[in-house]
Amino acid sequence: MVTPFDDVYVFSTGHTYSTSSERAYATGDCPKCGAHQFVVVAVTGTQDAAWLRCLKCKLAVVANHGVTSPPQLPLRVPSGLPVDEGAVWNEIRECLGVGAFTASVMLCRKLLMHVAVAHGLPAKNAKDFAPTFAQCVDRLLAEGIVTKRMEPWIERIREVGNEANHEIAPVGKESALDVATFTQKLLELAYEMDDTMSKAQPAQ
Known part of the structure; x- marks a missing residue:
């Protein structure tokens, strides 16, 4: 079965959690496709930094103290713009x-x-x-x-x-x-x- 981790390689430090854990998932708005759920590839013990991946488009996102990169874009694009x-x-x-x-x-x-x-x-x-x-x-x-x-x-x-x-x-x-x-x-x-x-x- 294909999973979001299939093409991800990480260095293990001995602290792990399974894909069935609540810690493995996070919610938010994907900056690329607008989907609302991420898989948590890695997170610090204090949870002030996290490495996420969108479950829909597979975009990688880094969150540091609540600030994400790439950033979420506010507002929307009106239709019909040249x-x-x-x-x-x-x-x-x-x-x-x-x-x-x-x-x-x-x-x-x-x-x-x-x-x-x-x-x-x-x-x-x-x-x-x-x-x-x-x-x-x-x-x-x-x-x-x-x-x-x-x-x-x-x-x-x-x-x-x-x-x-x-x-x-x-x-x-x-x-x-x-x-x-x-x-x-x-x-x-x-x-x-x-x-x-x-x-x-x-x-x-």
């Missing part, structure tokens, strides 16, 4: 996963401006300058991607993004997750809704 937007959004999630909160906020601000350009805002003006954040917001409003009621969370992206761009003080986890969550909603409105509607159209 390749470039999808790549940047995944990079934002990776930054959040490893605690690079300032970098994630700066990328969120950049992504918002890119969405505005993708929806008709010129990338450069007559003086070869990129659009301002306010011009990007105006474009998103004009295109109906966001409404006046959504301006406060757009302002939140601007506010925290300005701090990340112009000040050395790092952005905290809560603020970064706020900005990323708002950015996810923007992507849903800009791309996912149209993608969902196109898939819902009856076959001709």
